[in-house]
Amino acid sequence: MQLYDLELSGNCYKIRLFSALLSIPMEKVTVDLRKGEHRQADFLALNPLGQIPVLVDSEVVLRDSQAILVYLARLYGGEDWLPSEAGAMARVVQWLATAANEIAHGPAAARAHDLFGAALDVEQARAGARRIIGIMDRHLRDREWLELGRPTIADIACFPYVALAHEGHVFLTDYPNVVAWIARIKALPGFVNMPGL
């Protein structure tokens, strides 16, 4: 299994973290965005959106970190990380959508601006970040994990860019339940880190 990867990408880190937690061997292929490797024809043939990560598992080629989490959870995670029952699966999937939408355009966008100079409205991104992190903090007031009372790919999908929010100058001091949730994820057996965490 090959992961097209970049160390500083939180979306790639989701896959590195989840494959470490499940002890899934993963060959990493670095895609250097600064050199524009994601705009070259051989990479665009794997993912026309020109984004990392991409997972290649013989004939299965998957773009999008959330879809890759679903693939690995269904292949290697049994019923633990993404259950097959409709209600439980949908509860997890609503957080995958939050990761792809509010978190991507909130804390992840603010970090992309501050760290990599991405051209975007950083104040709007920071306001969005505070809004979604505040909602997560209230949600976690009486919960240890986002759904189902146990770690699922909902937590893995939402964790990186929330835990890296300070790199976009959004600070977690007002969100104690989110801070405690981050500490619980960091205490999972097999946890691996990334720069900035």
Place this chain on the structure above:
Amino acid sequence: MQLYDLELSGNCYKIRLFSALLSIPMEKVTVDLRKGEHRQADFLALNPLGQIPVLVDSEVVLRDSQAILVYLARLYGGEDWLPSEAGAMARVVQWLATAANEIAHGPAAARAHDLFGAALDVEQARAGARRIIGIMDRHLRDREWLELGRPTIADIACFPYVALAHEGHVFLTDYPNVVAWIARIKALPGFVNMPGL
């Protein structure tokens, strides 16, 4: 089953369309955004993000149109609309992420600006819309459906805001494969329309 709904919302329409295709009875509860009903405490108790649609099925309460599609597909769609095999499921899910990210912030955002006066960078939204619709057009060059050679919730999730793109002044004349795909969706047995389509 109750759907908190608004007729002009493409995200709500995804659920109306899918439940019509699968003949799932659905009681609709209109949430009037102009009256701020999505900001009232009783609605925020269902969805703290203050967004429609929300689905309530006795004790299951789901926000996010993609998660609701997953729920209905797993409950009523057998293996057809969202198969349980890891690779097939993940292929479908990558388009749910595209719907939640590139389509939401592309054609859906441009429409929200032009139709409802949403405060956002409409030129950036239109550029994003053309980019993702162009990628879909190339993807559909040799395919009838987005994945698996048959209609899945990938098509249902991506369809509304692409088919409504003209309401954000993004026109589909340069995307013949997308236009043909829209016609195929409109020809599905049980298809229902929405204003603007």
